[in-house]
Amino acid sequence: MQQSRYLQGGCGGACGVIYETVTPSCNNETAFGGAFAVSFNNSGHVGPDARDTLWAAYAPQLRADFAYRASHVTARVAKEIIARFYGQKPAYSYFMGCSNGGREAMMEAQRYPDDFDGIIAGAPALWITPxxxxxxxxxxxxxxxxxxxxxxxxxxxxxxxxxxxxxxxxxxxxxxxxxxxxxxxxxxxxxxxxxxxxxxxxxxxxxxxxxxxxxxxxxxxxxxxxxxxxxxxxxxxxxxxxxxxxxxxxxxxxxxxxxxxxxxxxxxxxxxxxxxxxxxxxxxxxKGGYYNASNPDLSAFKARGGKLIMWQGEADNAGGSYLLPDYYQRVRDTMGGFAGTDPFMRVYMFPGVYHCAGGYVGYQHDLLGPMVNWVERGVAPGAVEGAAILADGTVRRRPTYPFPVQARYVGKGDINAASSFAPAPVPEGYDDRFDWVGADIHAGPPPVAY
Structure with a gap:
């Protein structure tokens, strides 16, 4: 094991199956190239596909496992296995998931802040119940x-x-x-x-x-x-x-x-x-609010030195346009604005990208590399460059800046070259809080489980 790293992947939908890849897919070569010990789990239950939910009936333990416990237990067990096999626990631990896997990622940051040094939460289903x-x-x-x-x-x-x-x-x-x-x-x-x-x-x-x-x-x-x-x-x-x-x-x-x-x-x-x-x-x-990874208080994760990247496609048909910006706004409100949030958290909204993968402009972005650099070298991520193959075969490269900063064409140069874009200033009084009925409704207690 090189550099003593551990990477845990998330699962999607209602889980029940063991995933074998991470998202974005361009990160798989790095993830499985020998730089990490890697694990996945089925969220504590077995199902025929990721849309099956029958497993949850009359099973409070399985519901708690899916909601928040399975990823935590997997992290503890996997690190112990690594220690037994390599003679030491990993020096750095990472979590990477999308959709429900992004929700799992945020449950880790919110409930178990000591499990991972770096967390990448893609298109997170933060409000799974509503x-x-x-x-x-x-x-x-x-x-x-x-x-x-x-x-x-x-x-x-x-x-x-x-x-x-x-x-x-x-x-x-x-x-x-x-x-x-x-x-x-x-x-x-x-x-x-x-x-x-x-x-x-x-x-x-x-x-x-x-x-x-x-x-x-x-x-x-x-x-x-x-x-x-x-x-x-x-x-x-x-x-x-x-x-x-x-x-x-x-x-x-x-x-x-x-x-x-x-x-x-x-x-x-x-x-x-x-x-x-x-x-x-x-x-x-x-009845089911305990599934939601919507707590904006990430102070414990920040205090232990954790780093967090959240991302989503701007054309995400499952996540919509407003959910992630709203959560990021509430985190900033809770954690002391941009000054209190930027040291440990960055959000990226990728234009043209669908839910977790693909898009009418199907950009691919490397997020695992920037996360490793942030955790292990202290180099915070700035612009993330994406690449997409257009319908005519042209390769387009574009920077995406930490949200809410937008990329703006400088007025000259190749529009398919990243160098032709610069960050646009954020308007004064920028606020992404979304007005909806559930904003102030509190979740009930989780089921009685271990």
Whole structure:
């Protein structure tokens, strides 16, 4: 084992299986090249796939394992195995996960700050419990009264082109990517077919569905029940297999039945007719809030010298646009602003990138290298350069600066060269706190377990 390093990987979805790779995928060569002893775990249970939740019924220990305990126990056992095999425990320990693995990463930072020196949390499912509201909302609005999908691949392709045309240039450069979709305000109802026209347009029903997917779930008073909906730029994924829009209800309904209600109630839960409100959200949080890695107080992790990188794609169809910026804002509010946060935590929002991997501009970024340099050499990460192969075969390289700093074209030079970009100043009074009903609802206690 070189440099006495340990790397633990996270799992995705509802876990139940052993992963064999880390995300971003470009880090796998480093992770498995001999520089680290590596481990993964199935989050304490066995399942047929990452969307199965039946294991949680009548099993408080398994629910606690999935929520927070499994990664901690794995870290303790793995380090002991390393010590037995190599004669010493690792000098440096790292955790790297995406989606639910990003949530596991944050549970480690929040609950077990001594387990890891460096943590990389990608597209973290920080609010897994209220997330079922958004997932079911999308399944509801995306199907008609006959149960059939309202949107077609042709309609979402048309929408994506229109969104890019409207919002690509908001950052001052037309380059085929939206750097900050939170600035985009495109209204899909402008695409509705006019009388006598039925090509390159959408129906009124399709346009309303698109609008509601961007908006996210709201109650009867118009109050938001989650951190918005689909981000601008994610449209090409809406009609594909495996998307939340297409069939996310399968996972979310079973999470409500088995993970949140333990299989004891809600067996007749009907996702089609469910109309959640503030009371329903509070009930979900009371029964299953212990799954959420949403605590902004990272003072113990900071005090022991831990380093944290959080990241997400700006076109993340599962995470949306607002969840991670909101969490980072609340961490800054808790930890003393940027001055108190920058010494141990950096956040990166990657333009054009989907949930954990891929994208309409599929950038790859090395995050493990910067983390090792930060932990072991004290060199804090600045701009992270990403590379993507465009449709015409051109390789585009771009810097992404620690959020909320944005990359800005300097006005000359190759737009596919990282050297043509510089950091733009952050506006005064910058605040990313998101106003939603669940912001002040506190979680109930975890299940009785070891």
């Amino acid at each position: 997330g079922v509201v958004r997932i079911i909302h999308e399944s509801q609005v995306a199907r008609g009264a006959d149960g059939q999908p309202i949107l077609t691949p042709q309609s979402t392709q048309l929408l994506h082109r229109a969104v890019m045309a409207a919002c690509d240039g908001l950052d001052g450069l037309k380059d085929g990517q939206i750097d900050n979709p939170r600035r985009c305000k495109f209204d899909p109802r402008t695409l509705v077919c006019k009388p006598g026209r039925n090509a390159d347009c959408v129906t009124a029903q399709q346009a309303e569905t698109m609008r509601r997917l961007y908006e996210g779930p709201v109650d009867a008073q118009g109050r938001r029940l989650f951190f918005g909906g689909e981000p601008y730029g994610s449209e090409l994924l809406w009609t594909g297999p495996g998307s939340f829009v297409a069939d996310g209800y399968q996972l979310a309904a079973n999470q409500i039945k088995f993970m949140i209600n333990n299989g004891e109630t809600d067996q007749d839960f009907d996702w089609r007719s469910w109309k959640p409100d503030a009371a329903a959200l509070a009930d979900l949080m009371e």
